Every structure is written in C-alpha cells, then in structure tokens.
Amino acid sequence: AQKVTQAQTEISVVEKEDVTLDCVYETRDTTYYLFWYKQPPSGELVFLIRRNSFDEQNEISGRYSWNFQKSTSSFNFTITASQVVDSAVYFCALIIYSGAGSYQLTFGKGTKLSVIP
Amino acid sequence: DTGVSQDPRHKITKRGQNVTFRCDPISEHNRLYWYRQTLGQGPEFLTYFQNEAQLEKSRLLSDRFSAERPKGSFSTLEIQRTEQGDSAMYLCASSLGGGADTQYFGPGTRLTVL
Numbered sequence: 463a464q465k466v467t468q469a470q471t472e473i474s475v476v477e478k479e480d481v482t483l484d485c486v487y488e489t490r491d492t493t494y495y496l497f498w499y500k501q502p503p504s505g506e507l508v509f510l511i512r513r514n515s516f517d518e519q520n521e522i523s524g525r526y527s528w529n530f531q532k533s534t535s536s537f538n539f540t541i542t543a544s545q546v547v548d549s550a551v552y553f554c555a556l557i558i559y560s561g562a563g564s565y566q567l568t569f570g571k572g573t574k575l576s577v578i579p
Numbered sequence: 580d581t582g583v584s585q586d587p588r589h590k591i592t593k594r595g596q597n598v599t600f601r602c603d604p605i606s607e608h609n610r611l612y613w614y615r616q617t618l619g620q621g622p623e624f625l626t627y628f629q630n631e632a633q634l635e636k637s638r639l640l641s642d643r644f645s646a647e648r649p650k651g652s653f654s655t656l657e658i659q660r661t662e663q664g665d666s667a668m669y670l671c672a673s674s675l676g677g678g679a680d681t682q683y684f685g686p687g688t689r690l691t692v693l
Binding site: 466494495497500504505506507508509512514553555557558559565566567568569570571572 | 600610612614619620621622623624627635656668670672674678679682683684685686688689
C-alpha cells in the first residue's frame, strides 16, 4: 500500500526566511504522481504542483521550488523569502491507479506553516 | 471557469438525523471524487464517479453513506442516521479525466454532529 509521510507537524519561521517542507513517500508502483496542495485557513485545498515518477527535474515557480529525488523517495517543497500569506497547512500527496477505476489521492498528514511578521 | 462549489459550507445536525451535501464540479470535468478530512489529518478518499457511474467506494464509506451523480453533472453525498464520528470536513474534487490528472477541490462542507 502507498503511504506519504510529512514528519514536520508544525513549522514557524520569521518572514523572509526560507523554509523547506519535507515529504517522503512509499509505493511499489513504478508509475505514480506526486502533488503538493496548500490549505489556507479558509479550508479550500489549492493545487500547487504535479510531478510524475519519470520526471526528476526540479521545478521552480516564483518563490516556490520542488526537489524530487527517487533515490530517497522524497519530494520536498521550499518556499524562498517566506511571506505571511504563505501561512497554511501544506499537504503532499501521492496518486496511483487503484486498479478499480480511480486515481485516488493519498495524502500525508500535512505540515502547518506559520510565517511570523 | 468557475471552480468546484459545495453546498452547504457548514452543517450542524443532531445525532440520528440525515444530511445531504451537494457538489458542483468544474464544467466538463467528468471525474468527481469525495474525500473526508478530520482535524489534523489529510483528506481520505471516500468514493469516485466517472460521469454518472460510481466506480469505486472506500471501506470508509459505511452503509449509512450514499452518493449519486445523476446525469454526470453535480453529485450528492447523503449520510443517514448521523453519528458523532461523522463530524468532519467533506471535500469534493473534480478532474478532467485522462490518467492521473490533477484534482481540483471545492471549499468543503464542514459537518458537526451534536
């Protein structure tokens, strides 16, 4: 069975600091997809990035960057120069084909990030 | 494009009552998912629709839960004889369809069972 572990339950940083959120996954499948979602206090999950298992290139989008390493089964997320608006719970998720027709997301427990002004 | 919408946003009910939630996916998205999220946890899969067909149900979905997606558009999730353990955020997501495509989530319905 697949599993996603986000060992950091809560992180606090001062505004403008860089912060890395860790994500480790487990799956026996060779084809899978990894995601990051942001959940602000309003509750709605906001999609950030999707990465497939065959693409190990790191990605940068503005202040956000992602480091995917299959050798360590990790998909870490870094926010550069954090801002108060980055305060949220961040979820890492894994998707594989269930065999019964669906592509279910398996989520980690999330990391709550607090950015202090 | 409007996003996924859910109604109501909040529902407070007494134990034993029935409740129904509605989800309107992004138009032209043929896949629809329901998830449940309890405090301090990530969302957990409940059920999945491809158009109007319910193709998969989690073992989390007890007999008191039923979901429908008539005509392959909006979906409803009904919980009968609610229990306090049903208190959670119920999230709906939709995707266009085509492999493991990105699921876009609605704002959720927060259920409190007294």
